[in-house]
Amino acid sequence: MENVETMMGRGRDAIDMIVDTDSFQEGTVGAKTFDDPEFGPGAVVGTAKLDGQDVTLIVSDAMGFNEKFPVVYAGIIGMEEGYKMAQAVYASLAADADKPKEEKRPLVLIVDTPGNGPGKVEEIFGMNKATGAYQLALAEARLAGHPIVAMVIGRAISGAFLCHGLQASNILSLDSSFGTMIHVMPLTSISRIIKKDLETLEELSKGNPVFAAGPQFFYALGGVEEQIGKVEGMRPAIIEHIKQIRAAVAAGEDAKLGPWGRGALGAERNGRVVRPKVIDLMNQEFAAVAEKYAPSR
Amino acid sequence: MPKWNDIQGQSFLESDARARAVGLVDEGTFTELAGPFDRFYSPHLETLGEAVEFDDGIVTGVGKIGKTPVFVISQEGRFIGGSVGEVGGAKMVNTIRLATEFHDKLVAEHADLSDEEKPVVVISFETGGVRLHESNAGLLAHAEVMDQLQKARHKVPVITLIGSKVGCFGGMGFVAAATDAIVMSEYGRLGLTGPEVIEQEMGKEEFDSSDRALVFRTTGGRHKYIMGDCNVLVRGKVSDFREALSKLVVLPVSEFEKMRRIGSPELVEKQLKLVALAAEMQPKDARDVWAKAGNADAATLDSKPFDEFVATVKRLEV
Numbered sequence: 001m002e003n004v005e006t007m008m009g010r011g012r013d014a015i016d017m018i019v020d021t022d023s024f025q026e027g028t029v030g031a032k033t034f035d036d037p038e039f040g041p042g043a044v045v046g047t048a049k050l051d052g053q054d055v056t057l058i059v060s061d062a063m064g065f066n067e068k069f070p071v072v073y074a075g076i077i078g079m080e081e082g083y084k085m086a087q088a089v090y091a092s093l094a095a096d097a098d099k100p101k102e103e104k105r106p107l108v109l110i111v112d113t114p115g116n117g118p119g120k121v122e123e124i125f126g127m128n129k130a131t132g133a134y135q136l137a138l139a140e141a142r143l144a145g146h147p148i149v150a151m152v153i154g155r156a157i158s159g160a161f162l163c164h165g166l167q168a169s170n171i172l173s174l175d176s177s178f179g180t181m182i183h184v185m186p187l188t189s190i191s192r193i194i195k196k197d198l199e200t201l202e203e204l205s206k207g208n209p210v211f212a213a214g215p216q217f218f219y220a221l222g223g224v225e226e227q228i229g230k231v232e233g234m235r236p237a238i239i240e241h242i243k244q245i246r247a248a249v250a251a252g253e254d255a256k257l258g259p260w261g262r263g264a265l266g267a268e269r270n271g272r273v274v275r276p277k278v279i280d281l282m283n284q285e286f287a288a289v290a291e292k293y294a295p296s297r
Numbered sequence: 298m299p300k301w302n303d304i305q306g307q308s309f310l311e312s313d314a315r316a317r318a319v320g321l322v323d324e325g326t327f328t329e330l331a332g333p334f335d336r337f338y339s340p341h342l343e344t345l346g347e348a349v350e351f352d353d354g355i356v357t358g359v360g361k362i363g364k365t366p367v368f369v370i371s372q373e374g375r376f377i378g379g380s381v382g383e384v385g386g387a388k389m390v391n392t393i394r395l396a397t398e399f400h401d402k403l404v405a406e407h408a409d410l411s412d413e414e415k416p417v418v419v420i421s422f423e424t425g426g427v428r429l430h431e432s433n434a435g436l437l438a439h440a441e442v443m444d445q446l447q448k449a450r451h452k453v454p455v456i457t458l459i460g461s462k463v464g465c466f467g468g469m470g471f472v473a474a475a476t477d478a479i480v481m482s483e484y485g486r487l488g489l490t491g492p493e494v495i496e497q498e499m500g501k502e503e504f505d506s507s508d509r510a511l512v513f514r515t516t517g518g519r520h521k522y523i524m525g526d527c528n529v530l531v532r533g534k535v536s537d538f539r540e541a542l543s544k545l546v547v548l549p550v551s552e553f554e555k556m557r558r559i560g561s562p563e564l565v566e567k568q569l570k571l572v573a574l575a576a577e578m579q580p581k582d583a584r585d586v587w588a589k590a591g592n593a594d595a596a597t598l599d600s601k602p603f604d605e606f607v608a609t610v611k612r613l614e615v
Contacts, residue, residue: 068576069575069576071498079572079575080569080572083565083568083569083572086562086565087562087565090561090562090565094562116489116490118489118490118494118495118498119490119495119498119499120495120499120503120504120515121575121579121580122489122490123488123489123490123495123515123516124515124520124524124575124580124583124586125524125571125572125574125575125586126474126488126489126524126526126558126571127488127489127490128470128471128473128474128487128488128489129471129474129526129558129559129568130568130572131471131489132443132471132472132474132475132559133559133560133564133565133568135440135443135471135475136443136446136447136475136559136560137565139443139444139446139447139448140447140450143447143448158427158436158468159426159467159468159471159489161436162436162439162440162443162468162471163471166436166437166439166440167440167443167444183432183433184427184429184432184433184435184436185429185432190429190430190432193429194345194429194430196345204344204345208341208344209433210341210383210431210432210433210434211341211429211430211431211432211433212433217433218433221433221434221437222437223433223436223437258444259437259440259441259443259444260441260444260445262437262440263387263390263437263441266437271434272383272434272437274337274339274340274383274384274387275383275384275386275387275434277337278331278337278384278387278388278391279387279390279391281331281335281337282330282331282357282388282391282392282395283391283395285328285330285331285335286330286359286395286399289328289359290399292328293359293361293366293399293416294366294403294406295364295403295407295410295414297407
């Protein structure tokens with residue numbers, strides 16, 4: 001395989017590196033077809049074989065430009081893109097509606113996106129709904145048993161990562177040697193907005209992963225399950241994670257998957273240690289008063 | 298802390314998070330969970346040498362409206378813009394989770410449980426989203442909230458209230474959109490990208506973030522009501538929000554599905570018709586869309602008296 005320095009901007013190439021050779025059928029998910037090439041060009045959706053089984057692919061395409069909504073370029077998720085991605089998820093749910101929970105088709109999300117569409121038309125019509133719609137669809141599919149693996153290959157920035165990635169069962173990321181970017185904002189911008197000098201923030205971020213930018217810090221917080229050090233490592237890692245997710249679903253251990261599972265991982269890795277304490281105390285406090293809020297019979 | 302009766306007459310816009318939480322439910326029924334006496338504050342703010350609050354800028358708890366257990370989440374805009382970090386995020390996430398668990402327990406224990414005895418969640422938003430001082434933890438908390446919203450679906454209605462100064466933006470803008478019902482006052486604002494960022498992206502000629510009327514036309518309660526993104530538009534007192542809430546909490550959860558804007562394949566198709574309209578119209582101003590909705594008086598719609606607006610406005614249908 002070629003010597004790859006970065007995968008940024010190469011969502012379509014990543015498809016070929018991951019799925020079975022020549023198996024990707026763009027624009028078809030179950031009974032649903034996406035026939036209009038001008039519809040949501042920033043998102044590529046389709047079906048491929050991975051290790052012989054059908055998977056749905058939802059991929060950021062940094063080369064796509066949406067003529068109708070000019071804020072959508074370089075992998076930005078606009079309104080059409082968000083709903084198109086949601087349609088691909090719902091089509092996967094519909095295609096496997098009759099299958100048992102353990103046999104639902106996996107979804108692979110290839111993530112390289114710098115943001116949600118930030119325009120005036122987007123606010124007038126409600127960009128928040130498009131990104132929210134896709135997240136709810138992913139959460140529904142995950143809870144129905146579909147293994148969802150997000151593979152971060154380039155940029156996974158803030159709200160766009162929430163939209164396309166953070167609802168997955170498991171999240172993988174190429175490591176920082178590929179220039180992979182996972183953050184809300186670069187430290188330089190955070191420094192300006194919260195009025196703390198950059199040197200202080202850089203020093204603090206060595207020991208505290210909550211404001212630093214990069215996949216290694218999300219790993220420490222439990223926001224990324226595994227970092228991948230080679231591009232040829234993506235395919236076997238995704239296959240392995242799908243297996244593990246299927247095993248968890250079959251064992252009724254859904255709570256280990258998705259954002260809630262990653263919360264526990266964050267504590268295990270010493271990245272988010274206060275979160276579980278807050279949750280435990282609230283549970284105790286509510287248990288002590290719950291009777292008061294139950295119907296009197 | 299003002300008396301419950303006094304809170305009712307207060308402006309929702311001016312009320313702090315705790316007054317809203319206490320005032321929205323019946324008098325004397327509110328129990329705060331992970332409240333200030335538990336002293337859970339952000340360790341990350343402390344590391345940065347910033348001031349902390351012992352509730353981390355969010356009030357969570359449970360109260361009752363009539364027979365309905367109401368799980369309350371109320372954000373405080375006066376503390377770092379109502380931003381969400383590790384602690385505040387965990388409080389929000391776990392409040393929704395507790396409501397769903399309580400629902401399941403009550404349903405299992407009481408075969409005759411009525412709709413109004415089933416729990417609901419109410420979120421009084423006042424936030425710009427992720428807290429930048431602990432941005433990564435804040436981001437991950439948003440994902441957890443979205444997961445809990447889907448887990449609550451078809452069980453526990455989640456009701457959004459927006460009428461506080463900061464509005465509801467950033468990641469919390471899509472959290473609100475993903476809830477079942479949205480109640481706003483005309484002073485409330487809902488969106489994803491804040492006005493300053495749009496100006497930065499598009500230039501001041503396209504979007505002047507200092508133009509308050511423009512900002513309200515684009516994200517304010519009246520506009521969101523016309524677009525169908527807000528289900529109920531209320532006047533500005535705490536009692537107005539409480540009255541709207543009281544009417545909602547007794548409804549069966551199936552009724553809430555009809556109020557949703559996203560969360561099913563059918564709703565996505567409906568939204569795509571709106572997106573097609575956006576592409577066709579390329580509106581320069583929200584007023585273009587108000588006119589398209591059939592409002593001949595679009596130019597003056599935002600300055601009409603409240604009652605007249607609600608009685609006469611035409612909402613967008615596609």
